[in-house]
Amino acid sequence: MKYAKYITIAIAAVITVACDKQKVAIDEKKEATKDAIDIRKTEVNADANEAIKQTDANAKSDKARIAANKDSMQAQLDADKKIADAEAKAAKAKLDAEKK
Secondary structure (H helix, E strand, O other): OHHHHHHHHHHHHHHHHHHHHHHHHHHHHHHHHHHHHHHHHHHHHHHHHHHHHHHHHHHHHHHHHHHHHHHHHHHHHHHHHHHHHHHHHHHHHHHHHHHO
């Protein structure tokens, strides 16, 4: 019986050490997972920032294209107005010439 106590204590110590090793392994796995997630979060953030920069660049390009199209259409409409004025003036002059 004297040895039974020692054997029980030894078995308990072995189980405790084995549990501690398993807990350490679990903690190491948890930390590795968290580190991998942090790295992925950093990558996602960098990708999002790059996408935002590209979107801003595209928006500037689109704005410039829209402004150029607007200026072009305005110039065409101004030219059409001048043509309409000239045609009206010519029609009036022709009418005046026919009356004389």
